[in-house]
Amino acid sequence: MKNRIGIVGGGQLGRMMAFEAHKMGFRLIVLDPTPRSPAGQVADEQIVANYSDQKALQELATKSDVITYEIELENSDIFDGLVKTGSIIHPSIKTFKLINDKYLQKEFFQKAKIPVADFMAVENKEDILKATKKFGYPILLKTRLFAYDGRGNALIKKASDIEKQMNSLQGKGLYVEKYIPFIKELAVMVARNTKGEIATYQVVETIHKNNILHVVKAPAAINSQISLKARNLAKNVMQHLKGAGVFGIEMFLTKSRKVLVNEIAPRVHNSGHYTIEACVTNQFAQHIRAISGLPLGKTDMLVGAAVMINILGERAGSAEVSGIEKALGLPQTYVHIYGKKDTKMERKMGHITAVDKSLEKAYKKAKLARKLISI
Ligand SMILES: Nc1ncnc2c1ncn2[C@@H]1O[C@H](COP(=O)(O)OP(=O)(O)OP(=O)(O)O)[C@@H](O)[C@H]1O
Ligand SMILES: [Mg+2]
The missing domain is CATH 3.30.470.20 (ATP-grasp fold, B domain)
Incomplete structure (x- = not known):
């Protein structure tokens, strides 16, 4: 059995994955920039390097039979080198890229006829105003990339919130979503x-x-x-x-x-x-x-x-x-x-x-x- 798993990202998700992998006899190699990361502490080996370090990613690839990841990235192209050199990566990088950009993800749902909140790409204040006319207040302004634990979300309740909330997300690639008053x-x-x-x-x-x-x-x-x-x-x-x-x-x-x-x-x-x-x-x-x-x-x-x-x-x-x-x-x-x-x-x-x-x-x-x- 091929039993070497490489994980990009050394957080708690990788840590808990490592515990389970070991029970089944797998070896674990983690790539993470923080020495003794949560996953690194319990893996067989940690490569201490940035996620975008191509040399380190190739080292991970040579030490692994299959690569997986547990992170969100600002740049989803970092895996392209690994794909080129034939590494097996799960979930597939195509899926990763699609999901990593929340706006592309929403477009994907729409095409697949999966029900989602109404959404709209926005570039500036005028676009956001247009969206509020279409969806009504409140709306959620969201960053497309590198958004997790709610860090990329800002609620707009009235027109005067727009500028402040755009600034809070530092104007990075944005889109808006209708606010869903869920139960x-x-x-x-x-x-x-x-x-x-x-x-x-x-x-x-x-x-x-x-x-x-x-x-x-x-x-x-x-x-x-x-x-x-x-x-x-x-x-x-x-x-x-x-x-x-x-x-x-x-x-x-x-x-x-x-x-x-x-x-x-x-x-x-x-x-x-x-x-x-x-x-x-x-x-x-x-x-x-x-x-x-x-x-x-x-x-x-x-x-x-x-x-x-x-x-x-x-x-x-x-x-x-x-x-x-x-x-x-x-x-x-x-x-x-x-x-x-x-x-x-x-x-x-x-x-x-x-x-x-x-x-x-x-x-x-x-x-x-x-x-x-x-x-
Ligand atoms: N359209 C919406 N309407 C109402 N509430 C929303 C909407 N979008 C997000 N939220 C609220 O904000 C939370 C975080 O939003 P979202 O899942 O988009 O961000 P995230 O940063 O990826 O979060 P996480 O990393 O915790 O999954 C949601 O779980 C929900 O409570
Ligand atoms: Mg979420």
Whole structure:
């Protein structure tokens, strides 16, 4: 078996992938500019270099049978060299480039007749005003590239917000989206392996604050019709997309029970972390299976309910964790810490998953555990 996996990006997603890959006997090589990155700490080797360093990427390629990635990039051309020299990369670079640019992604959905919020490319203030005439207020101004954890979003509630919000996003390649007054945000993790098999996970509810994910409830408290609709929508998205791996499909549920796609992540996803304790095959193991030509594992939940709460930085400075011993005293409550040396406001430092018979019970424990931990 070809058993060497290269990961571009050394964050928590790569770290959790590495844990699972090792269980199945894979070797892991990580490329990341930060020495002892979260994934680098647990991989067999880390190449310390920038993602755009072509020499380092080629070194990663010679040390890997298959390459995957766990990052968003300002420049999605960095993989072109690897493609030219014949490296196997999953998900495919074509898909990566499509998803990496949020505007191209939206156009893709439109062509595939996948329901999304109305959107429009904008270059200047006049364009944005035009969009507000068409969509009404509020609208969301978004950057096309390198936008994650809500950093590339700015809400425009009235005409006088436009300039300020354009400046806050530094006028980078922008587009606008109609604001969807959703009643819930949902997410579905989907996997496709190199043989084309597709598996979807249970629909979860995601709760964001300041555009950043705070809480995931699995399964989402929605009726079976909506759940089926969301899972089918996720499958439909996958049928239009190329490439193997795990993908996160973020969705909005509207008052009139419509399910719209917000965006796709071409990777394991924060909304799937609960799968580690709650599912037959967790998303990280599934990703490794998917990209290595292995059969997909079952996605069923093993427990009644699971709630995940992110541990986000509350200040800037060096990170020190306390309170784990108390949190772990709660039954079926699990704490994950990513090994980041420094913390920042709202930086993802770790997460908690609590499982139980019901969402209410799991949520109560997860919240309590979060209160006990400081970082
Ligand atoms: N059109 C919209 N209408 C209403 N809310 C929206 C819309 N677009 C985004 N949001 C809110 O902002 C959050 C973050 O937006 P989006 O997913 O586009 O950004 P992101 O930076 O890629 O986030 P992440 O990295 O957390 O997935 C969404 O989860 C949702 O809560
Ligand atoms: Mg998002």
